[in-house]
Amino acid sequence: MFETPGRIFVVMEKLQGDMLEMILSSEKGRLSERTTKFIITQILVALKHLHSKNIVHCDLKPENVLLSTNSELPQVKLCDFGFARIIGEKSFRRSVVGTPAYLAPEVLRNKGYNRSLDMWSVGVIVYVSLSGTFPFNEDEDINEQIQNAAFMYPPRPWRDISSDAIDLINNLLQVKQRKRLSVDKSLAHPWLQDPGTWADLRGLERQIGVRYLTHPSDDARWANYAASSPSYEMASRML
Numbered sequence: 001m002f003e004t005p006g007r008i009f010v011v012m013e014k015l016q017g018d019m020l021e022m023i024l025s026s027e028k029g030r031l032s033e034r035t036t037k038f039i040i041t042q043i044l045v046a047l048k049h050l051h052s053k054n055i056v057h058c059d060l061k062p063e064n065v066l067l068s069t070n071s072e073l074p075q076v077k078l079c080d081f082g083f084a085r086i087i088g089e090k091s092f093r094r095s096v097v098g099t100p101a102y103l104a105p106e107v108l109r110n111k112g113y114n115r116s117l118d119m120w121s122v123g124v125i126v127y128v129s130l131s132g133t134f135p136f137n138e139d140e141d142i143n144e145q146i147q148n149a150a151f152m153y154p155p156r157p158w159r160d161i162s163s164d165a166i167d168l169i170n171n172l173l174q175v176k177q178r179k180r181l182s183v184d185k186s187l188a189h190p191w192l193q194d195p196g197t198w199a200d201l202r203g204l205e206r207q208i209g210v211r212y213l214t215h216p217s218d219d220a221r222w223a224n225y226a227a228s229s230p231s232y233e234m235a236s237r238m239l
Contacts, residue, residue: 015077016070019062023129030132030157033165035072037197038204039065040126041187042076045213047122048183050084051115058083059098060121062128073200075208087114101134105142105175116177119186123172130161135173146173164191195222 002009019039023031031039043065050057057064059080068075083098098107104120106113127135135152136145145151153166168191174180181189199222201213 013077015066015068016074017067019065019067019076019125019129022067022074023062023132028132028157031129032072033130033162034196034200036126036129036165037192037194038073038200039076039129040122041192041197041201041213043078043122043125044183044187044192046078047118048187051118051183054086054115056085056087056115057081057118057121058085059102060118060125061099061102062125065125073204075204101136104177106177108142114177116180116182119172119180119182120174122186123169126165126172127169130165131157135169142175146175162191164189167191195225198222 002011023029043060047057047060057078059082060078064078064080066077066079068077098117098121100108102121102124104113104117107117124135127133136142158166168181168186168189171179171181171189172186186192198214198218205211205213
């Protein structure tokens with residue numbers, strides 16, 4: 001930021017679009033599991049930092065996930081903190097926030113919400129990224145829709161999507177806040193814990209020269225996995 005007697009200049013990083021544009025412009029109108037895992041992990045790491053400061057974004061959606069490049073595996077950054085709130089771990093707020101299609105049921109029903117609101121939004125983002133569609137009709141009861149697996153996961157495209165991905169979505173789209181996965185539990189979910197995703201994240205870290213998405217304690221684990229599984233030889237090369 002630069003200030004003169006008559007003006008204030010704000011200099012911001014130039015980015016290359018957002019996640020929604022990436023989804024809409026993709027060949028199938030949806031993203032691959034590899035790309036989705038790469039992006040979602042970065043979103044969760046950002047949320048982990050925010051939640052550690054008692055900050056809840058309150059308006060997570062693909063439009064607010066900006067991309068640093070047009071590549072298949074871009075670095076992402078969260079934006080638009082206009083609805084963000086300071087909320088303690090066990091505190092609740094009731095002010096109106098967010099975009100309806102990505103909001104948790106407690107907000108739509110004018111009930112108290114906490115940081116688990118962001119986790120519901122992550123679940124919707126994963127669903128939208130993998131399918132190119134929204135999981136719910138806003139004019140129907142969310143409880144009934146969630147319980148109808150055939151409605152939530154029609155064969156096209158969900159028969160081609162892994163059960164681990166669906167399991168993560170199911171654990172994020174929990175109507176009861178206490179049942180919703182936290183950031184840490186989401187990052188530890190089997191869908192995001194695989195050597196391919198780890199190798200992709202290490203590649204980004206090496207590219208930008210900062211390690212913030214993976215931890216050195218994981219290196220030995222994935223190196224051992226790579227050594228016992230030739231198909232994941234690439235992971236060992238990322239150490």
